[in-house]
Amino acid sequence: MTLRIRPYTPADREAIVEVCVRTARAGEDARGHLDTPELYAEIWALPYVELEPDLAFVLDDGAAVLGYVLGVADSAAFRERAEREWFPAARARHPRRPDEDPRDGWLLDILHAPLAPEPACVDGFPAHLHVDVLPEAQGGGWGRRLIATLCDELARRGVPGLHLGVAKQNTRALSFYAHLGLERAGEGPGVVYLTLPLTR
16 A cells, blocks of 8 residues: 555545544544444544645545645634634534434533634644544554644745644553654643744
8 A cells, every 4th residue: 555645625525524534532433333433523623624635635546535634824813713713604514402412412511602712822823733543544644744744834835833632541642642743732631732943
């Protein structure tokens, strides 16, 4: 299998949803655990490819997308734009209902709440990213290469640093990011914030 990293195109949109859903539960498949597993993509994947497609890169084998990295250069500006241009329609697609599946409740809570501001501990690291790789492409360093591809583009634009939040229970991801040089900057409810400088 020959893999390559390339820029995202609109034809990859449905593949992005699939990869997001199949890795959403701390790297495991979310299908069968929610009534509406595509809620993960509505929150943590599709806004990025719709609003910042030039900072999206995919991993493919010539036949299918097996992973991606999605980023933004300015998290505060992205949050404001997403609240105007993405989340109103996403909330309309997934309204709260008295008969909603309780398994979807926590994701609907996130979807229907205004996006929270970035914590002060990540000041100076305005970019952030989401990276996911399907199991069949894991273990070959492709997650690291995807992140490096995005970081190179952010650095080329003069972005000083990036951050990301990782669930505290996702110890595998925390170990992976520490190996890449990201440092703990602080914690919030259930999440650890990590930062990485991009320009010196």
